[in-house]
Amino acid sequence: MGHVRVYTISDCFARYYAMNRRFVIHPMGWDAFGLPAENAAILNKVNPAEWTMSNIDFMRDQLRSLGLSFQYSTFATCEESYYKQTQRLFLQLYKERLAYQGFATVHWDPVDQTVLANEQVDAEGRSWRSGALVEKRDLKQWFLRITDYSEPLLKGLDTVDWPSDVVAAQKQWIGRSEGHVVEFPLTHDDAVDPQTVLKIFTTRIDTLNYVDFLAVSVDHPLAREFPKTTRLPLHAVVGNKKIPVFAAEYVLSDYGCGAIMGVPRHDERDAAFAAAHGIPSLPDEDLHHLRISATATYHLRDWLVSRQRYWGCPIPIIHCPKCGPVPVPDRDLPVRLPSKITSGPLSQDQEWSSVPCPCDERLPSRRESDTLDTFVDSSFYFHRYLDIANPDEIVSQELRDKYLPVDLYIGGKEHACMHLLYARFVDKVLMNNPSAEPFTRLLTQGMVLGKTRKTSISKRYLLPGEAPPTHESVVEVFEKMSKSKFNGISPSELLQEHGADVLRLYTLFKAPPHLSLEWDERDIVGVKRWVTRVWNLVHAAAAAAAAAGTQSLLTGTSGFAMSPFMLETARFISHVVEKSHSLNTAVAALMKASTQLQKDLDAGREIQQDLLVFLQLLVPFAPFLAHESASVLGIDQTKLMVWPLLLREDVGNAVAAWQTSGDMSPDAAAVMATPPMERTVVVQINGKTKGTMTVSVEKLQQEPGALPEPDIRSLAMEKIVGRHLSRTGQVVKRVIIPPTGKLINFVVA
Ligand code: ANZ
Numbered sequence: 001m002g003h004v005r006v007y008t009i010s011d012c013f014a015r016y017y018a019m020n021r022r023f024v025i026h027p028m029g030w031d032a033f034g035l036p037a038e039n040a041a042i043l044n045k046v047n048p049a050e051w052t053m054s055n056i057d058f059m060r061d062q063l064r065s066l067g068l069s070f071q072y073s074t075f076a077t078c079e080e081s082y083y084k085q086t087q088r089l090f091l092q093l094y095k096e097r098l099a100y101q102g103f104a105t106v107h108w109d110p111v112d113q114t115v116l117a118n119e120q121v122d123a124e125g126r127s128w129r130s131g132a133l134v135e136k137r138d139l140k141q142w143f144l145r146i147t148d149y150s151e152p153l154l155k156g157l158d159t160v161d162w163p164s165d166v167v168a169a170q171k172q173w174i175g176r177s178e179g180h181v182v183e184f185p186l187t188h189d190d191a192v193d194p195q196t197v198l199k200i201f202t203t204r205i206d207t208l209n210y211v212d213f214l215a216v217s218v219d220h221p222l223a224r225e226f227p228k229t230t231r232l233p234l235h236a237v238v239g240n241k242k243i244p245v246f247a248a249e250y251v252l253s254d255y256g257c258g259a260i261m262g263v264p265r266h267d268e269r270d271a272a273f274a275a276a277h278g279i280p281s282l283p284d285e286d287l288h289h290l291r292i293s294a295t296a297t298y299h300l301r302d303w304l305v306s307r308q309r310y311w312g313c314p315i316p317i318i319h320c321p322k323c324g325p326v327p328v329p330d331r332d333l334p335v336r337l338p339s340k341i342t343s344g345p346l347s348q349d350q351e352w353s354s355v356p357c358p359c360d361e362r363l364p365s366r367r368e369s370d371t372l373d374t375f376v377d378s379s380f381y382f383h384r385y386l387d388i389a390n391p392d393e394i395v396s397q398e399l400r401d402k403y404l405p406v407d408l409y410i411g412g413k414e415h416a417c418m419h420l421l422y423a424r425f426v427d428k429v430l431m432n433n434p435s436a437e438p439f440t441r442l443l444t445q446g447m448v449l450g451k452t453r454k455t456s457i458s459k460r461y462l463l464p465g466e467a468p469p470t471h472e473s474v475v476e477v478f479e480k481m482s483k484s485k486f487n488g489i490s491p492s493e494l495l496q497e498h499g500a501d502v503l504r505l506y507t508l509f510k511a512p513p514h515l516s517l518e519w520d521e522r523d524i525v526g527v528k529r530w531v532t533r534v535w536n537l538v539h540a541a542a543a544a545a546a547a548a549g550t551q552s553l554l555t556g557t558s559g560f561a562m563s564p565f566m567l568e569t570a571r572f573i574s575h576v577v578e579k580s581h582s583l584n585t586a587v588a589a590l591m592k593a594s595t596q597l598q599k600d601l602d603a604g605r606e607i608q609q610d611l612l613v614f615l616q617l618l619v620p621f622a623p624f625l626a627h628e629s630a631s632v633l634g635i636d637q638t639k640l641m642v643w644p645l646l647l648r649e650d651v652g653n654a655v656a657a658w659q660t661s662g663d664m665s666p667d668a669a670a671v672m673a674t675p676p677m678e679r680t681v682v683v684q685i686n687g688k689t690k691g692t693m694t695v696s697v698e699k700l701q702q703e704p705g706a707l708p709e710p711d712i713r714s715l716a717m718e719k720i721v722g723r724h725l726s727r728t729g730q731v732v733k734r735v736i737i738p739p740t741g742k743l744i745n746f747v748v749a
Pocket of ligand 1: 257259262
């Protein structure tokens with residue numbers, strides 16, 4: 001159900017902007033490689049490619065029947081034409097020395113039998129995918145040098161319009177830490193003079209004089225010189241201090257310098273280590289004459305991209321006994337997956353694995369057998385969407401420069417430190433610009449939660465309708481949907497039962513996009529009732545128009561002759577879609593508008609123009625209902641392709657076009673002739689009404705959706721608030737204008 005929600009939200013935006021004459025690219029692709037497909041295919045004894053493709057067909061049909069306006073001619077990341085580009089990306093990274101192979105102690109998922117990146121292990125040490133407790137293994141793996149971009153990745157976060165919690169999570173994940181590197185001259189225990197220098201990283205240079213020991217990570221080069229020793233035969237002599245050197249498990253090899261100064265008096269872990277190894281406390285000594293340099297280090301680690309699984313993009317490298325790793329030449333791309341399907345690494349297919357070296361035919365070599373993490377596939381797809389048929393490159397520079405960055409990106413928060421970080425890194429490389437940012441605005445949609453029924457004491461999940469044991473009662477809670485909790489719902493069944501628009505409206509109405517949505521089928525009834533009311537209203541209006549012979553009013557081009565109430569509604573909805581994103585309140589405004597229309601109709605007032613505007617406003621939310629209603633009313637469907645509040649210039653241009661063609665629309669002529677409407681805005685100070693002022697609606701209409709806040713604000717200051725402030729000597733702390741634009745509240749202190 002999560003995908004129904006996120007795609008409905010994005011469809012709503014896409015339709016809105018298209019109606020506002022923007023060139024909208026609303027793409028859809030299939031992130032199709034990866035473990036879920038491979039595991040399901042193994043379980044069902046089918047080829048993962050077939051399994052994946054049949055799932056895609058099913059999903060495409062479901063999305064289409066929801067009325068989602070995607071560009072459906074697209075790609076799946078498991079298609080050769082796509083993964084050829086993934087391989088090109090990898091080779092570009094390799095050539096720029098941003099992809100490398102290294103030994104590392106890695107996270108091994110014992111259930112999925114593969115390694116995981118740091119980001120893919122949660123705080124409890126479990127795999128993000130299988131939930132299994134992750135083990136440590138020493139393996140040779142491929143990495144992407146994302147750490148080269150730590151600083152640009154951090155800085156760029158200040159330039160994007162993203163939810164603050166996602167920005168905060170990513171900043172924390174990158175983890176810039178400012179401190180100092182101190183160089184200690186080291187002497188062998190049997191020698192007299194220093195032979196080497198040990199660099200350590202500290203964020204507490206103020207504790208330097210209290211250092212009691214130095215410690216390196218267990219795989220630090222110095223520790224490797226003396227394997228299996230904890231107290232290394234080395235020490236630093238500084239002044240009167242003879243500081244011993246240890247190899248310690250708690251020192252990380254890939255952070256800072258991989259070495260620390262131990263200050264037991266200030267640091268708990270150092271204290272524990274000193275106690276465990278009987279390290280004595282040394283006298284204080286001023287050590288500031290050592291070489292000290294200020295520096296910053298980052299917690300971000302390089303991105304581990306090797307996976308030991310079949311269903312992924314083969315890494316396009318050939319290992320030659322003489323030349324070492326050699327990139328597969330571009331003419332030989334893509335390196336296709338072997339036809340023999342294995343449940344482990346590709347090297348199980350000997351025939352596929354054995355190839356000559358690209359440099360010398362006579363050198364028998366072997367293909368790299370790891371496949372790429374699927375997050376690599378999805379790290380550049382927004383580039384590819386612009387040029388899906390291009391066989392020569394991911395995207396032509398022309399298209400890339402014309403359309404990127406993405407204006408509005410919609411996705412889940414769970415990707416804050418994974419996909420959203422990887423995609424930013426890859427975008428910087430592809431754009432050849434460290435300050436490039438791929439996603440200008442980000443909307444993170446909340447989860448869809450299902451109702452679970454649990455027994456009150458044993459906390460066992462109950463099937464729908466299942467009764468609890470006699471001594472227990474049922475507790476109902478909303479939780480993440482999952483098969484084991486019996487709280488999942490099937491979008492296909494709901495579609496069958498309620499229709500696409502009811503499902504869309506319910507999803508949009510139940511909660512604002514960024515919050516979780518508690519799926520409760522009982523609430524659908526309310527939305528369904530409203531849809532029926534609109535349908536009845538449309539029929540009644542058609543009948544009234546037929547009786548009065550006023551159908552001709554609907555031949556105009558747009559809703560220029562709308563009532564102030566409808567204008568208000570249109571402005572409110574524009575504001576919501578463009579600014580606040582709280583689409584639920586937009587649906588509520590539509591509900592209010594339909595009630596007003598019904599009242600007007602009952603009172604015998606003319607509602608044809610307002611009804612047209614209403615249907616235009618309805619399109620992004622319930623396209624089927626809007627278009628069906630238009631045909632009941634005999635409205636030309638193309639009229640539902642424009643938003644009723646286009647920019648003034650657009651109206652002007654349209655009028656100019658009509659004039660030159662000698663076909664001036666009566667509506668446009670009417671709107672040009674109408675005197676500007678005015679509206680009253682209430683001015684408050686700390687929530688108390690201090691007066692009202694008049695603002696021209698004509699002016700407000702200039703910019704769809706946006707309130708000309710500075711205008712209202714300065715007008716209010718000039719007319720009402722300024723006097724108050726000069727009397728009391730207070731200052732304005734905050735100004736609040738609710739989306740209705742009917743009120744302005746100054747918080748002063
Ligand atoms: C002396 C000291 C005294 C420290 C004190 C802390 C408190 P963040 O903020 O995460 O950057 N450190 C440095 N490199 C390390 C490594 N490779 N593995 C484990 N620990 C390492 O933490 C920086 C602090 O973590 C550094 O400052 C260092 O200990 C330790 F009262 O130096 B401190």
